Amino acid sequence: MSEEQELLKLRNEIDAIDDQLLASISRRGQLAQRVGEIKQGNIYRPEREAQVLRRLADQNPGPLPSVAVQRIFRELMSACLALEQPLKVAYLGPAGTFSESASRKHFGSAPTFMPMLAIDDVFRSVEAGSVDYGVVPVENSTEGAIGRTLDLLLLNPLKICGEVKLRIHQHLMSKADGLGAARRVYSHAQSLAQCQEWLNRNLPSLPRVPVASNAEAARLAAEDPESVAIAGEAAAELYGLNILAGNIEDDPNNTTRFLVICQHDAGPSGKDKTSLVCSTPNRAGAMHRLLQPLAEHGVSMTKLQSRPARSGLWEYVYYIDFEGHQSEPKVIAALADLEHNASFVKVLGSYPVAAL
């Protein structure tokens, strides 16, 4: 067989497989619609979606990497869910921010995504019911906690029903093809901080101007060729900017964690996390007593973050994440003891560990 004949044969086979895939996808859509008719209450089930993604990664025979398989199925589930219920998702805007990328990573591209001006507005719109879900940043591996999100979790009745981890790649971008005309660098203060060593080495004399978001920085750079911006790829695409230097973040593992907030709890997926906020009286050994129940019941803590309480000087609230779902017996036992030792406890939610 000549190479040309072989090519034709392979493509015919691919066409046949695409037909089979299309028939399977359509059947999947019909089944999802029927599931939607049977389900009561919330249609979106983050625990089920996480299980589907994990199972496919486990079963993946290759040669496609599991992350590629998961992305395809993420999109497929997004389209199937849209047949059951079109979702509205609010995120910290404007369009082109990492929060938007995180929202799309978690929900796929089928929902209507609504940019909000501030983290407060994301919480408010979920609470008011004008959107179904909200996506807010909570911590960055280089720059630490996002205080406003932590404060609002404490004050708000909403639940955490998911987490998204996004590798943050920062790029230097401009309307111009080179840096010759550059007079200033715009970016969000967090992004300027994440790229400070690169800026010190490569652009030491350019003034750094913090603005409200990376996307706003990209918008300003699009209007003025004498300005460059540091932002993500989505912002470069949105504003038609050239990437002059890619991946300029100082820490190559730079990751931001986002939370998905909503009005209801997520069910157990088999690999979950629980978040809570609590406080303890300012006494010797109080912190030890507070955390002891977790160790005693074999519950593994993944995060401990303190934050000044609004109630008094040098008083703190503690944000704790641990492995497990609040419906699991050992978590129920640990929570009961923790509530006994703490002066205040609020469980913020149990949710699947990020599957993507």
Ligand SMILES: C=C(O[C@@H]1C=C(C(=O)O)C=C[C@H]1O)C(=O)O
């Ligand atoms: C089909 C369902 O509803 C939604 C769609 C899913 C899917 O396409 O696999 C999974 C979970 C839900 O968000 C379901 O609950 O099984």
